[in-house]
Amino acid sequence: MPGTYDVVVIGAGPGGYVAAIRAAQLGLKVACVEKAELGGICLNWGCIPTKALLYSAHLRQEIAHSEVHGFQVGDITVNAGDTRRVPLELWKAILCVGLLVVLVEWWIYNRRVHI
Numbered sequence: 149m150p151g152t153y154d155v156v157v158i159g160a161g162p163g164g165y166v167a168a169i170r171a172a173q174l175g176l177k178v179a180c181v182e183k184a185e186l187g188g189i190c191l192n193w194g195c196i197p198t199k200a201l202l203y204s205a206h207l208r209q210e211i212a213h214s215e216v217h218g219f220q221v222g223d224i225t226v227n228a229g230d231t232r233r234v235p236l237e238l239w240k241a242i243l244c245v246g247l248l249v250v251l252v253e254w255w256i257y258n259r260r261v262h263i
């Protein structure tokens with residue numbers, strides 16, 4: 149991205165991309181530098197993916213202790229290494245993250261922020 153800019157934002161996490169978009173909305177020429185993924189920790193690792201994992205962990209605990217509700221459950225097997233058996237909740241989170249990243253990408257390009 150050659151040229152000069154009024155503002156260069158380092159990092160395209162929720163802090164960075166919002167600042168970059170706002171600066172562009174105010175008429176400034178903006179570049180945003182990201183070394184990893186658009187959306188930062190929140191979108192790609194923190195907020196959404198961890199919630200899916202926490203839900204799966206909670207569900208596993210519930211099943212393990214379901215005898216208090218009168219159920220009898222045997223050993224619980226976790227297929228964490230088998231990608232064909234990735235839990236539905238995790239697929240939903242992956243889909244959701246993918247959509248949000250595309251949305252952020254579109255939003256940034258639409259505001260003419262250079263990445």
Ligand SMILES: Cc1cc2nc3c(=O)[nH]c(=O)nc-3n(C[C@H](O)[C@H](O)[C@H](O)COP(=O)(O)OP(=O)(O)OC[C@H]3O[C@@H](n4cnc5c(N)ncnc54)[C@H](O)[C@@H]3O)c2cc1C
Nearest residue numbers: 159160161162163164181182183184188189190194195198
């Ligand atoms: C496990 C976990 C769960 C979370 N859950 C929630 C939640 O449920 N709700 C909530 O509100 N918050 C949650 N958070 C907090 C949330 O993720 C952060 O508040 C948010 O990501 C901060 O945004 P940010 O833009 O400041 O930083 P980040 O999201 O960390 O983004 C910084 C970006 O800068 C990039 N970068 C860094 N250095 C450079 C460099 N030198 N050059 C180029 N790019 C660079 C990084 O690659 C990254 O993409 C959670 C965090 C974690 C870790």
